[in-house]
Amino acid sequence: MKVVIITIVILALFLGGAFYFAEYININSGKMLNNIDRLDQAVLAEDWESAQTQLQEIERDWIKILKVYEVILEHYDLDEINKTLVKIEKYIEVEEKNLTLGEISQLKFVVETIKEREVFSISNLF
Amino acid sequence: MLIMFVRAFILYFLVVVVMRMMGKRQIAQMQPFELVITLLIAELAATPMENASIPLLNGVIPILTLLSVQVIVSYLSIKSETISNIICGKPSILISKGVVDQSELRRLRINMNDLLEQLRLKDYPNISDVEYCIMETNGDISVIPKTGKAQVSLEDLNISKQQEQLPVTLILDGQLLSKNLMNAGFNEDWLEQQLRKHKIDKIDEVFFAFLTSSKEFHLQKKQIS
Secondary structure (H helix, E strand, O other), X not given: OHHHHHHHHHHHHHHHHHHHXXXXXXXXXXXXXXXXXXXXXXXXXXXXXXXXXXHHHHHHHHHHHHHXXXXXXXXHHHHHXXXXXXXXXXXXXXXXXXXXXXXXXXXXXXXXXXXXXXXXXXXXXX | OHHHHHHHHHHHHHHHHHXXXXXXXXXXXXXXXXXXXXXXXXXXXHHHHHOOOOOOHHHHHHHHHHXXXXXXXXXXXXXXXXXXXXXXXXXXXXXXXXXXXXXXXXXXXXXXXXXXXXXXXXXXXXXXXXXXXXXXXXXXXXXXXXXXXXXOOOOOOOOOOOOOOOOEEEEEOOEEOHHHHHXXXXXXXXXXXXXXXXXXXXXXXXXXXXXXXXXXXEEEEOOOO
């Protein structure tokens, strides 16, 4: 009976944790996508100072959520985001518009993929 | 590499704890679904062990989930006959009153040669000696022989004997099991007396010592390597 109670508690904790982390990923991915959109606008307008500031804000938020993401998500996508941020930083520094926009699109795609993959849906189940 | 070492350590202990919580069954006695879960747990533990890019939780969560589901299903099987029949199935009578149930053999997809093989393994080479043969839910068969072919017991010979007790281990690899000694109704002075009869001075010279079902003391000394 003790084992049954322990396992029910484990299941309840997992369910609770799963809902919490799904919401956590949803909220933080949403915030990050908004920041990426603002970065995109700044680069399109060739406002490199604003783009630099926006990128730094994205990187600050990313470092905070990465600590949690590393524990619950596979590292391939996280490594992809890290690589893309490094590239964007360099391209903004040299004021290379086209390449920056390309990398920003890739970054947005990866963040959206992470968000969609963690949603509880039929397509993710199967 | 250190990361893989630590992950292997963590997953090893997790699997040991999970297997203990699932209960004690030999592989051959497991229900089919229990065997499947055991194999799944092994696979789930191996994947994050060898790939550091996969979070440890990707192995831990499915393993613990399987444990939880298995324990709950087992518990419900005990409480409900219906659930037990759905999960574990029902025993099937293959031979009833000495007659082979051909429709049951067909239903279970067992041919006559398989049945004869299983009966031989149970020491019944002649099918005519078998009154009932039942295929249990774990795939093993149980045989009830005809009256004249059953093994003779003490009761048949009108021999009465005192009920045997469990054998009790007293010393294991030089370590005294005090609780067992006390439960058997003896103390250390008695044990030392027994050891002296075997020309042994110290407990740690003994590899294995036990009391038989009829309370006789036996021991084996440690080999000097």
